[in-house]
Structure formats: C-alpha cells, structure tokens
Amino acid sequence: MDAFLNTFFNFEIMAQALPLLLKGAFMTLKLCSVVILCGLIGGLGLALAALSPNKLLKWVSVVWIDFFRAFPPLVLLVFVYSGLPFAGIKMSPFMAVVVAFFLNNSAYFAEVFRAGIKSIPRGQSEAARATGLSTAQAMFHVILPQAVRNVLPDLLSNTVEVVKLTSLASVVSLSELLYSANMARSVTYNASPLVLAAGLYLLVLWPLVRVTSRYQRGLAVN
Amino acid sequence: MNADRTMLEITALEKRFDQTEVLKNIDLRVREGEMVFVIGPSGSGKSTMLRCCNRLEEPTSGAIMIDGQRITDIPRRDLDRMRLKVGMVFQGFHLYPHMSVVKNVMLAQTKALKRPAAEAEARALEMLDQVGLRHKADAMPNELSGGQQQRVAIARALALDPKVMLFDEPTSALDPELVGSVLKVMKDLRAKGMTMLVVSHEMAFAREAADRVIFMDGGYVVEQGTPDEVFGNPKSDRLKSFLARVLNTDEDAA
Numbered sequence: 137m138d139a140f141l142n143t144f145f146n147f148e149i150m151a152q153a154l155p156l157l158l159k160g161a162f163m164t165l166k167l168c169s170v171v172i173l174c175g176l177i178g179g180l181g182l183a184l185a186a187l188s189p190n191k192l193l194k195w196v197s198v199v200w201i202d203f204f205r206a207f208p209p210l211v212l213l214v215f216v217y218s219g220l221p222f223a224g225i226k227m228s229p230f231m232a233v234v235v236a237f238f239l240n241n242s243a244y245f246a247e248v249f250r251a252g253i254k255s256i257p258r259g260q261s262e263a264a265r266a267t268g269l270s271t272a273q274a275m276f277h278v279i280l281p282q283a284v285r286n287v288l289p290d291l292l293s294n295t296v297e298v299v300k301l302t303s304l305a306s307v308v309s310l311s312e313l314l315y316s317a318n319m320a321r322s323v324t325y326n327a328s329p330l331v332l333a334a335g336l337y338l339l340v341l342w343p344l345v346r347v348t349s350r351y352q353r354g355l356a357v358n
Numbered sequence: 359m360n361a362d363r364t365m366l367e368i369t370a371l372e373k374r375f376d377q378t379e380v381l382k383n384i385d386l387r388v389r390e391g392e393m394v395f396v397i398g399p400s401g402s403g404k405s406t407m408l409r410c411c412n413r414l415e416e417p418t419s420g421a422i423m424i425d426g427q428r429i430t431d432i433p434r435r436d437l438d439r440m441r442l443k444v445g446m447v448f449q450g451f452h453l454y455p456h457m458s459v460v461k462n463v464m465l466a467q468t469k470a471l472k473r474p475a476a477e478a479e480a481r482a483l484e485m486l487d488q489v490g491l492r493h494k495a496d497a498m499p500n501e502l503s504g505g506q507q508q509r510v511a512i513a514r515a516l517a518l519d520p521k522v523m524l525f526d527e528p529t530s531a532l533d534p535e536l537v538g539s540v541l542k543v544m545k546d547l548r549a550k551g552m553t554m555l556v557v558s559h560e561m562a563f564a565r566e567a568a569d570r571v572i573f574m575d576g577g578y579v580v581e582q583g584t585p586d587e588v589f590g591n592p593k594s595d596r597l598k599s600f601l602a603r604v605l606n607t608d609e610d611a612a
C-alpha cells in the first residue's frame with residue numbers, strides 16, 4: 137500500500153513537478169484558446185459556405201467538412217509536422233498543432249453551426265427579408281442568435297473535445313501539460329506527476345462537462 | 359389620398375415551380391386606401407401570388423407595379439429597399455423569439471431603414487400603441503397569446519411606413535376567441551387609409567369590411583366584385599360551389 141501511494145500519490149514529487157506542470161498547463165490553455173477561437177470563426181465561415189446558394193461553394197465546403205471530420209487528428213498532426221516539410225513547408229511544433237487541430241476542429245464546429253442554422257424555421261428568415269433586411273443582416277441578427285442558442289451544448293462539448301485533443305501535441309514535443317508531466321515522470325522515476333496532470337485536466341474539464349449536461353437537460357425540459 | 363390612384367397592379371402574372379404552373383394569368387388592381395380580399399380553395403395560388411408582390415417568390419413572367427414602381431424589374435440587389443414599402447403579415451406570425459416585443463419592432467427600422475435607435479424605439483412604441491400592445495413592449499414573444507403575437511407582427515411591418523400591406527391568412531392560426539382583436543386592428547388600419555391585400559378565410563369579415571373581393575381558382579382570377587356581388591350574387595359555378603362549401607363548414611363550426 138505504501139509503495140502504491142509512493143508511486144502514484146507522492147506529494148513531495150508532485151510539489152517539485154508543479155511549476156513545470158503549470159507551465160505545461162499554460163501552454164495547453166494557450167493552444168486551446170487559439171484552436172477554439174480559430175475553429176469557431178472558421179467553422180462559422182464553412183457552415184455559411186455549405187449553406188450558400190452557390191453550388192460550387194456549397195459543394196467544396198461540404199466535401200471539406202466531411203474530409204476533415206473523417207481524418208484522424210493524430211494522423212493529420214503527424215502529417216502536418218513531419219510530412220509537409222518534404223514539400224518545403226516547415227512549421228514550429230506550436231504552429232503545426234494549431235494548423236492540424238484548426239483543420240479538424242473547424243470542420244466539427246462547421247457541422248454544429250450548420251445543424252443549428254438549419255434548425256431555424258424558414259419563416260424567420262422570410263419575415264426578416266420581408267422587412268427589408270439583407271441576407272447577411274437576417275443571418276446575423278435573426279438566424280444565428282437562435283441557432284447558437286439551439287446548439288450551445290454541442291458547441292460546449294466540442295470545446296471539451298479540443299482540450300482533450302491538445303494532449304496529442306505531446307507527440308511533436310510541444311511542452312503542453314501531458315508532455316511536461318511525462319518529462320517530470322522520467323526525471324523522477326515516479327508516476328505522481330502524471331496523476332497530477334490528470335487531476336489538472338479534470339479540474340478544467342469536469343465543470344465544462346457538468347455545464348454541458350445540465351444545459352442539455354434544461355433543453356430537454358423546455 | 360386619391361381614391362382612384364392605383365397602388366398595386368398585377369398584370370398577366372405567371373408563376374411556375376419546375377413543371378407545375380401555379381399562377382396562370384393573374385390580373386388584379388388595388389387602389390390607394392382599398393382593402394381587397396382574396397379568397398379561393400386551398401392550393402389555388404393565393405399565397406404564391408401574395409409572395410410575388412414582395413418578390414419572396416420570383417414571378418415567371420408578368421408585371422407587378424407598386425406605388426408607381428415596376429417591382430418585377432428591380433435587380434435582386436435592390437430588393438431590400440423595395441421591400442420596405444411592402445409590409446407582409448404571415449399566418450404563423452414569425453416574431454423573433456430571442457428579442458423582446460419592442461426590439462422585434464425596432465430591428466428592421468434600425469438595420470434596414472437606418473433610423474437612429476431612439477427614433478426607432480419611439481416609432482415602435484407608437485405602433486405598439488396602435489395595435490393595443492404598448493404595455494407588452496418589454497415582454498418576450500412566447501409570453502404573448504397568438505392574437506397578441508400577430509398584432510406585434512403587424513406593428514413590426516407598419517413601423518417601416520409601408521405603402522401596401524399584404525396579409526396571408528393572418529387569423530388562420532388563431533383560436534377563435536383571439537381572431538377579433540386582429541380583425542379590429544385591420545379595420546382600424548383601413549380607416550386610416552392603408553392599402554391592403556388580404557388572403558383570408560374570414561368570410562363574414564370580408565363581407566363586412568372589404569372594398570372588393572377577388573376569387574381565385576386554378577391559377578386564375580375567376581371572379582371579382584364588391585362583397586355583395588361576390589357573396590350575394592356569385593356568377594361562376596366554381597365560386598358558387600366554393601361558397602357553398604366554406605359557408606357550410608362555417609355553420610358546422612358554429
């Protein structure tokens with residue numbers, strides 16, 4: 137029992153590793169912010185393109201969305217980081233992670249936005265257009281606010297996925313939370329830093345998951 | 359107001375959806391300040407005709423003049439300005455559920471008409487007053503009855519100072535006891551001189567309040583005249599059988 141506690145819950149080692157892990161956690165947060173922000177904007181753009189009356193634009197964006205939703209994110213990351221240099225495109229680990237996860241994540245957000253926009257009855261945009269609002273004004277003032285409200289739980293759970301996804305960045309030696317914890321483990325020959333990292337992930341994700349399912353229940357009730 | 363001035367004129371309007379020809383040849387005129395009712399069986403193209411008048415539907419051929427402007431010739435990018443002159447009220451109200459009542463009435467004023475917010479708000483409250491709902495200005499649409507929602511929808515259209523109001527079965531989705539409040543607003547509007555084209559199944563109201571009634575069937579205007587002519591002395595067999603049908607069901611419902 138003592139051996140178990142000493143290997144997994146050694147507070148002395150945790151305390152030693154904490155500064156390094158907090159630095160990693162900060163990197164994870166930075167990654168998440170950039171990927172989620174770009175993903176939201178890119179996803180909205182893709183969703184609007186996929187719903188556009190322009191056939192070519194629509195077709196291209198639908199294929200784009202499907203492709204990057206189907207493509208495994210880890211494969212995508214390795215390809216961007218280690219494959220693209222063969223084509224002369226070299227990126228820092230941070231940039232490679234941002235690019236790969238942006239491609240993956242914006243496709244997921246696009247799908248969520250698209251479902252949200254399609255859930256709004258046609259009468260809403262017709263009423264808006266009939267009062268002289270342009271297509272864009274009707275979209276931004278009438279359709280999108282309702283659409284976002286309808287898919288808020290999905291947007292939130294997608295955000296949770298991004299936080300989990302960023303742990304894959306350790307494979308390109310980006311010192312985010314998981315990578316830092318693993319470093320600390322190999323230096324200390326002790327698993328406690330990994331447990332601490334898991335704890336930090338849960339600290340951020342658990343409230344998010346709670347909010348999501350609470351919101352989902354709220355929608356079901358209404 | 360010049361009672362002989364034509365406010366809305368439809369000439370040889372035709373509308374086809376793919377292969378189905380919904381409007382075959384519609385001619386119709388509404389003078390300034392007139393309230394004209396359109397009746398006819400389901401599927402006869404009444405809504406389609408109305409929706410052509412603000413180009414929510416693109417006419418296949420023919421011409422529509424509104425307030426001296428040939429709106430069928432307007433390029434797509436200029437449609438928004440034209441639509442400010444043509445108010446439309448739908449069967450399903452279509453209020454924006456995420457905005458308060460007063461914001462519903464302000465939105466197009468500030469975004470399409472570019473009125474300053476304070477002016478738009480004053481105008482919105484004035485219009486809500488006109489439909490008897492000023493006290494609901496800060497309510498959300500889902501807190502209102504159907505009749506109240508429809509009156510807000512009317513205020514929303516009126517706030518843009520339209521030249522013509524189009525109504526597509528404005529009371530069909532309402533519980534019978536709420537119909538009266540909407541009809542009253544329409545009657546007040548007529549007294550104020552608003553030009554109105556109304557698709558409706560409210561035969562009693564048409565008889566009492568309409569200046570003229572138009573009977574549509576199979577994509578044509580089959581018969582038109584004063585309410586007394588159309589209801590009291592129908593000429594075509596199609597109108598006779600239509601009236602027999604709807605008046606019968608009215609009695610059944612009563």
Ligand SMILES: Nc1ncnc2c1ncn2[C@@H]1O[C@H](COP(=O)(O)OP(=O)(O)OP(=O)(O)O)[C@@H](O)[C@H]1O
Nearest residue numbers: 375376378380398399400401402403404405406407
């Ligand atoms: N967007 C569309 N695409 C194809 N067909 C359509 C479309 N809109 C209407 N139609 C068809 O046009 C015909 C006329 O429809 P419309 O809604 O104008 O009739 P209506 O007289 O308003 O009927 P109701 O009294 O039931 O409202 C119907 O047969 C309908 O199926």
Ligand SMILES: [Mg+2]
Nearest residue numbers: 404405406526
């Ligand atoms: Mg109809």
